[in-house]
Amino acid sequence: MALTLSSRRTTRRLAADAGLLVVAAAFVLPLAWVVLSSLDPRADLRVKAPDGLTLDNFDAILTSDITFTPLLNSLVLCGSATLLTVVCAALAAYPLSRFRSRFNRPFLLTILFATSLPITAIMVPVYALFVQVDLIDTMQGTIFFFAASQLPFAIWLMKNFMDGVPKELEEAAWTDGAGSLQSLVRIVLPLMGPGVAVVTVFCFVMMWGNFFVPFMLLLTPDQMPASVSINDFFGNRGMVAYGQLAAFSIVYSTPVILLYVLIARRLGGGFALGGAVKG
Amino acid sequence: MTATAPHPEIGKAPRPPASLRPRRGPGVLIRTLPLVPSVVLLLLFLAGPIVYCVWIAFTDLQLTGQAQESFVGFDNFTRAFGDEAFLNAVWLTLVFTVVSSLIGQNTLGLALAALMQRASKPVRTLTGGIVVTAWVLPEVVAGFLLYAFFRREGTLNAILDWLHLPSQNWLFTLPILAVSFANVWRGTAFSMLVYSAALNEIPKEITEAAEVDGAGGRRRMWHITLPMIRRSIGTNLMLNTLQTLSVFGLIWVMTRGGPGGRSQTLPLFMYEQAFQNSLIGYGTAVALLLLLVGSLFSLVYLRLLRTEV
Numbered sequence: 001m002a003l004t005l006s007s008r009r010t011t012r013r014l015a016a017d018a019g020l021l022v023v024a025a026a027f028v029l030p031l032a033w034v035v036l037s038s039l040d041p042r043a044d045l046r047v048k049a050p051d052g053l054t055l056d057n058f059d060a061i062l063t064s065d066i067t068f069t070p071l072l073n074s075l076v077l078c079g080s081a082t083l084l085t086v087v088c089a090a091l092a093a094y095p096l097s098r099f100r101s102r103f104n105r106p107f108l109l110t111i112l113f114a115t116s117l118p119i120t121a122i123m124v125p126v127y128a129l130f131v132q133v134d135l136i137d138t139m140q141g142t143i144f145f146f147a148a149s150q151l152p153f154a155i156w157l158m159k160n161f162m163d164g165v166p167k168e169l170e171e172a173a174w175t176d177g178a179g180s181l182q183s184l185v186r187i188v189l190p191l192m193g194p195g196v197a198v199v200t201v202f203c204f205v206m207m208w209g210n211f212f213v214p215f216m217l218l219l220t221p222d223q224m225p226a227s228v229s230i231n232d233f234f235g236n237r238g239m240v241a242y243g244q245l246a247a248f249s250i251v252y253s254t255p256v257i258l259l260y261v262l263i264a265r266r267l268g269g270g271f272a273l274g275g276a277v278k279g
Numbered sequence: 280m281t282a283t284a285p286h287p288e289i290g291k292a293p294r295p296p297a298s299l300r301p302r303r304g305p306g307v308l309i310r311t312l313p314l315v316p317s318v319v320l321l322l323l324f325l326a327g328p329i330v331y332c333v334w335i336a337f338t339d340l341q342l343t344g345q346a347q348e349s350f351v352g353f354d355n356f357t358r359a360f361g362d363e364a365f366l367n368a369v370w371l372t373l374v375f376t377v378v379s380s381l382i383g384q385n386t387l388g389l390a391l392a393a394l395m396q397r398a399s400k401p402v403r404t405l406t407g408g409i410v411v412t413a414w415v416l417p418e419v420v421a422g423f424l425l426y427a428f429f430r431r432e433g434t435l436n437a438i439l440d441w442l443h444l445p446s447q448n449w450l451f452t453l454p455i456l457a458v459s460f461a462n463v464w465r466g467t468a469f470s471m472l473v474y475s476a477a478l479n480e481i482p483k484e485i486t487e488a489a490e491v492d493g494a495g496g497r498r499r500m501w502h503i504t505l506p507m508i509r510r511s512i513g514t515n516l517m518l519n520t521l522q523t524l525s526v527f528g529l530i531w532v533m534t535r536g537g538p539g540g541r542s543q544t545l546p547l548f549m550y551e552q553a554f555q556n557s558l559i560g561y562g563t564a565v566a567l568l569l570l571l572v573g574s575l576f577s578l579v580y581l582r583l584l585r586t587e588v
Contacts, residue, residue, distance in 0.1 A: 009397075012496075016398040023391060024406040027413055027464065029434050030424035037427075045433040088320060091313035099310050107314075109581060114325065116518065116580055118525035118573040120546045121566045122325075124553045125332035128340065128563070148324030151317055180309045209417030211528035227419050231532070242427070249420045260415045 043243035074225035081146035161195025342557035355564035368548035383463035388470020414468030422532025454542035
């Protein structure tokens, strides 16, 4: 009995491995294209062994016009918006997590409701509104909108992390005469460092990859972040240099992949790389 | 990263004990003041546009050559339901959502998670890494990769040629299917992660007991696993759908909604009306409908979670 059960398990494991490998092979093809093409002096649209390895594609795109300015724009845009989001979320999460109030529940329900609204749908009215109030094509307008669109989720996440910090430490600080702001900054935030890191990275990654918001709210080419400027590889330059497009894609994607790896272990619950990391 | 949609389980910790009120409790000011920046930001930049959206959906606001917009009542909506392009977009949005989110991401995500439970560790890590990378990539980059994959000269046709199967210009013949597959490629990781977490929480004893009692794989799946993770299925379906409803960049990069509107889902239709045709009022009316559908799903989602808040 035990033997058949264990041999059945082995068969099942092999079958599961085979199934996963098939899916992995299908999923890896587009990724293989971008990596191989970026190193290929004559890249086209299909996955193939490069005709010799070269870094020319990277060389060609690493200029201030093509790469550095858009990446810097992305950094300014997403960095400021993330900072704003995290500060606001940390402040808001504090009373929500620490004090009982009859407004907490409706407030949190509204926040949760807002996290799942399709932001895409409101971009046309946001554009029209921004034209009216002269915020269109400004970095600050886009930053504020970015922050507001990520805020509901950031508050929700931050509040849950804050709930995990034991209350007793803070009560001790109160007894010693510390104010609320003091205990937030000196006790709660340091203890939830990993949580704050997760919220920060998450917001930043979401904004870094977002295309529609800057596409709608910014007009001047000089201000465009990488998510929009990448489209220039098509459009007006006639022939598409696929090798360069691939190289740019890699340069632009690397930061978020690294950041994700950084927080993947901490996310726990539904986000820990599906148990792949922890085994 | 695709799934902007949050998963409420993240970082969830047990609630602190009920004795939240310190003896020397802080005043009302300190209880409400920290909320002010967030509330202001949310009111100005999120609630504001939504209210404005409701207003201009009932006007004939245009992008150019118009002194003053005027109130037109339900004209934009009547017009939409008589507009073949709109009905086409609704239909395509439905196809896109059902194929890529309900069937594709959800089923494939569950299958991957279930297989990962039994697979060996290296295979699990490798597959998980690849699938999650597809998810973490910026939307536009994912769009380009899948564009290259589905193009006439692209990888898919190369493989079909190699297998001596007929190749075709996927982005021209079946654009909506191509973008749906693209969305599956990009979004499956989220379902996989949600289901992996859910499956890990099923106590081993239960499945093992069923196995010893002779229940086969399929029966165990159907009678034990699925009922036990039904809440996760509900939340995941909801979040996937909300996410898929608002996909724009992926389709924009791959097909621009074309050819001839054959992959034009509602967000792309809305964009085209508002900007190519300069009909902001009409585009916003479509946006409002999308927002209403989204809110409806959002409310269902809240109900599914109602015990957790």
